[in-house]
Amino acid sequence: MSEQVRFSLPESEIPTSWVNIAADLPEPPPAPLNPGTGEPLGPDDLAAIFPMGLIEQEVSAEPEIEIPDEVREAYKLWRPTPLIRALRLERALDTPARIFYKYEGGSPAGSHKPNTAIPQAFYNKREGVRKLSTETGAGQWGSALALACQLFELECEVFMVGVSYDQKPYRRAMIETWGGTVHRSPSDLTDAGRSQAEHSSGSLGIAISEAVEVAASNEDTNYSLGSVLNHVCLHQTVIGSEAIRQLELAGAYPDVVVGCVGGGSNFAGIAYPFLREKIRRGLQTRFIAAEPSACPTLTRGAYRYDFGDTVGLTPLLPMYTLGHDFVPPPVHSGGLRYHGDAPGLCALVHNGMIEARAIKQTSAFDAAVRFARSEGIIPAPEPSHALRVVIDEAEQAKQAGEERTILVNLCGHGHFDMAAYQAYLAGELEDLEFPESEMEAALERLPEAPALS
């Protein structure tokens, strides 16, 4: 009865530095390339759209990067987040495994996204930028950046994927409540948008092109990205650093660390601090990245150089890709519908440090409902992919008669996704197939670049 379930930390234990995993890797991941010259990207290539504070973090080899006081102050609005032992789920599964979840859904935006939105707004403000432009799919990132811009007195302009703009007016209202401006993408405000007008429902790749164009063509405007880049993954490591401390309080250490992957940042956030410990202390910890089987970048993509956006305005990124103009099927996990992944994470998957698993949509919702009925919290569809892996691992532990400690990042709540739950409960949710032939065609349109080994 009296086993401890909830491991909280006082605000004084908000981490004072971010974990830069680049310092621990045996060899650096391949460098991004300037698509014009084919040369490795330098800081100057990024200066048009990013502030120097973030560019330094993007290329840094320092093991720890100090978190500015102003950022820690803003983190206090919702951090430290709780680590919770899923004792009721363990009992429901009748498993000897111990399951812990780090819950990021208590942030004002309902997800982990403000962890990086806050420092991105801070560094831009410090360097005199007046406005940030960005893209958003379902709206998690756009709303988080609008919040951060409000706190640091910046303007915020969000290009929202057309189909989400039409279907998800509530996330739009959130962006506006925090003072941001939202445009339906493709818009007629940019060359990129006008060139894609026939793809009226939009895509994340197109919206990125629009936001980058706005930043590149306005002196006082920078661009902000919610995942994929090194500095974004870096900022999310507050999740894993807090979890290490909380698991000490619980007298536990994970055998398996699980997260979902869209662009890779929430996964990196929980995994990298534990990956550092694995490398430095020679541990056997396993890391599992859960992705949707309808958009299976890590498990089915090609490991190649590709653009981060559809139009081709970004540097060439070394990553698992389905092709920069591949449009994933409309699964409910809007946050996981991206054609590529963080290059740093891809290199770790490529060299076997991290496992990847593709999860079907209905299988993710089955796990989500089982979780909600045991633990109360209704998870967002994205981390429900990770919960599927957690349940599978706990059931394997039972079959093997093993005490296995599982840690998962529950990166957001599902209060904006109840339409998807409704469809699932009514038996109307379908498992959308990965259209492999479209990927094959998309890969033929990849830019010329060196092969990755």
Next chain:
Amino acid sequence: MSEQVRFSLPESEIPTSWVNIAADLPEPPPAPLNPGTGEPLGPDDLAAIFPMGLIEQEVSAEPEIEIPDEVREAYKLWRPTPLIRALRLERALDTPARIFYKYEGGSPAGSHKPNTAIPQAFYNKREGVRKLSTETGAGQWGSALALACQLFELECEVFMVGVSYDQKPYRRAMIETWGGTVHRSPSDLTDAGRSQAEHSSGSLGIAISEAVEVAASNEDTNYSLGSVLNHVCLHQTVIGSEAIRQLELAGAYPDVVVGCVGGGSNFAGIAYPFLREKIRRGLQTRFIAAEPSACPTLTRGAYRYDFGDTVGLTPLLPMYTLGHDFVPPPVHSGGLRYHGDAPGLCALVHNGMIEARAIKQTSAFDAAVRFARSEGIIPAPEPSHALRVVIDEAEQAKQAGEERTILVNLCGHGHFDMAAYQAYLAGELEDLEFPESEMEAALERLPEAPALS
């Protein structure tokens, strides 16, 4: 920079008992009456629809009531909740006042409602009940009870006000995700529902009638109410008890305690533990109950005996009432649209221990947006009425040059209410008038009963 903002407690500090304010009052509030006999209600009158464990609490004069271990275990899923100093709001208001908010929106249901849903499910389960029936307006209470029933393995049947059932499918999906069943009210499943078929959009009063009828006519089914009754207010006092401890950590004590009032339970939850201290220690603490000006029970209602439901199945409750068949205008704060209030709270307002203020809808949303832009969290429309009072008090403190410490119960997040924010931001939200003449007519239909003095 380094002022403490966030006051968390470990799970070991979840309160071990509820505060029963009845023990502290100079005289007991007037008794509810049996409408058939006109006699004060006894435990037997309630036994058909409530378990004895809750009936004892309803009439108890004990100052403290122990919280069962099973209930504290379930509270751990989200309690203790944080107390947060609204330092950014204070700065935005440039006020010498110190503002603290107790945030209940981090519960799985997104509101304070599980604080009582959990013990209600527990006591019913302990006494062999198989199913709970209840009503819900916008869905906060119905979803909280569905969660609690799931945790204690009870069935849950929810009658949802017709207009909300049609307009708010997402709360329905939440109830179903937690395994509950939802009916549109008025339904054809009950005599009460069939008798009100012409009021097709429904009302809270009608839905209560339906749920009470189902409980009264089924041996293994009990009824569960989300506010108004003494035992419901009692369970919510975990909010105030935790806040007392957290304010000690902050080195602060409130001059003013603020909450919104629909049925009265979230207000009672934060206020009663401080009211006990005021009475026992002779303090000057003020208490302000914020209600919508479109449904102004405490500020404009008649202090009379009335039914708790529309059809007249409940006992006669001594309370401020707009008339049991009064239908409030459709303000966005569904949780505040009730014709009466908790009798205990009404008695405290009647004898001047608690002030009441009526707040216009647009004025509440203005406060909500200012709060969201400073503190991040987007409040539900209901507690936004309380935030309006907080901002007004802070501005008065500034004019008076007074350090004033203000404590408010932020009882839920607004992630389900973004349509209302959208309307507000678009300038399309109207201040609905209180239809006084309808109340006058409704009061003429009140049952015969002794006058209240």
